[in-house]
Amino acid sequence: MYKLLKKTGKVRRGEFVTPHGAIQTPVFMNVGTLAAIKGAVSTMDLKEIKCQVELSNTYHLSLRPGDKVVRELGGLHKFMNWDRPILTDSGGFQVFSLSSIRKIKEEGVYFSSHIDGRKIFMGPEESMQIQSNLASTIAMAFDECIPNPSPRDYVEASVARTTRWLERCKIEMDRLNSLDHTINKKQMLFGINQGGIYEDIRIEHAKTISKFNLDGYAIGGLAVGETHEEMYRIIDSVTPHLPQDKPIYLMGVGLPSNILEAVARGVDFFDCVLPARNGRHGHVFTKYGKINLFNAKFQLDSSPIDEGCQCPACRNYSRAYIRHLFKAKEMLAMRLCVLHNLYFYNKLMEDIRNAIDGDYFDEFKSEKLSMWDGRA
Numbered sequence: 001m002y003k004l005l006k007k008t009g010k011v012r013r014g015e016f017v018t019p020h021g022a023i024q025t026p027v028f029m030n031v032g033t034l035a036a037i038k039g040a041v042s043t044m045d046l047k048e049i050k051c052q053v054e055l056s057n058t059y060h061l062s063l064r065p066g067d068k069v070v071r072e073l074g075g076l077h078k079f080m081n082w083d084r085p086i087l088t089d090s091g092g093f094q095v096f097s098l099s100s101i102r103k104i105k106e107e108g109v110y111f112s113s114h115i116d117g118r119k120i121f122m123g124p125e126e127s128m129q130i131q132s133n134l135a136s137t138i139a140m141a142f143d144e145c146i147p148n149p150s151p152r153d154y155v156e157a158s159v160a161r162t163t164r165w166l167e168r169c170k171i172e173m174d175r176l177n178s179l180d181h182t183i184n185k186k187q188m189l190f191g192i193n194q195g196g197i198y199e200d201i202r203i204e205h206a207k208t209i210s211k212f213n214l215d216g217y218a219i220g221g222l223a224v225g226e227t228h229e230e231m232y233r234i235i236d237s238v239t240p241h242l243p244q245d246k247p248i249y250l251m252g253v254g255l256p257s258n259i260l261e262a263v264a265r266g267v268d269f270f271d272c273v274l275p276a277r278n279g280r281h282g283h284v285f286t287k288y289g290k291i292n293l294f295n296a297k298f299q300l301d302s303s304p305i306d307e308g309c310q311c312p313a314c315r316n317y318s319r320a321y322i323r324h325l326f327k328a329k330e331m332l333a334m335r336l337c338v339l340h341n342l343y344f345y346n347k348l349m350e351d352i353r354n355a356i357d358g359d360y361f362d363e364f365k366s367e368k369l370s371m372w373d374g375r376a
Contacts, residue, residue: 039338075135
């Protein structure tokens with residue numbers, strides 16, 4: 001259940017109550033594709049850095065270790081020792097990212113495994129069954145993530161099929177939640193808005209999927225080739241046509257500046273691999289923008305990554321030391337930088353919520369964007 005605590009213009013401050021605890025929104029979900037954050041970050045670490053929601057990948061977990069294995073071990077929460085909410089994506093993004101090894105049909109998508117080449121089929125029912133076996137808190141509907149730009153006639157046909165798939169997802173989810181042996185009988189379902197960069201297709205699809213009365217709604221198919229300005233234009237046009245009493249999730253976005261702009265346009269949920277991926281390569285976020293710890297100028301820098309930051313890395317280690325770890329190819333370098341970046345994002349969301357509560361979000365947004373100066 002989503003409770004809107006405050007709204008100023010389009011900016012929303014809410015609380016989303018789930019079977020695994022309440023989520024304060026706006027929120028950033030920390031991405032653990034294979035039930036682990038890349039960079040040697042544990043679920044105990046996630047709690048320390050104030051992560052509210054962990055996100056795992058349906059397609060990847062179905063291949064390794066296998067969703068039935070996870071089910072045998074009591075579901076994803078027990079498997080990875082995490083008692084807070086988990087969102088699983090549907091495999092729909094892999095329809096986009098693995099385009100060279102898949103074929104889309106009305107019944108679903110035929111893949112070749114990126115691991116061993118074996119043939120895989122995933123349709124709406126299979127996606128729901130895998131996510132039910134994983135027993136995540138929130139399951140995402142199976143859709144096609146369309147690259148931008150795409151021809152209008154292709155987008156229209158794809159969106160119509162995604163709607164038909166959503167109907168099949170809802171029927172199968174309701175069936176699975178009614179079974180005695182289902183681990184999480186209160187698993188939630190989010191639908192996904194598609195339509196490329198065509199405002200009219202997006203708006204019509206938003207209106208159509210709103211009628212399904214789902215637990216939440218996502219805006220998919222952005223940050224896949226369009227400019228930031230195009231992305232903001234689509235978010236602006238779509239959010240008013242999605243249910244205002246349900247959470248709105250912008251999938252796969254993004255930069256701290258993107259998050260601030262999307263919150264201003266009514267978005268509640270975010271996820272992105274960027275903070276962990278950047279951290280593993282020595283790129284870290286600070287209050288003044290992004291820095292690269294491989295730069296020689298940090299060789300004798302005894303200050304923390306970001307002055308005043310309370311993450312485990314900044315409380316204990318210097319830029320010079322972490323740079324040395326990277327140059328020596330020590331795994332600890334990646335771990336410390338991923339911890340820092342995820343803490344930075346989680347703290348940013350906390351500060352955003354406080355700014356909305358305190359009626360100073362606009363000033364907060366302007367100040368942050370000015371400090372980052374486009375570098376973050």
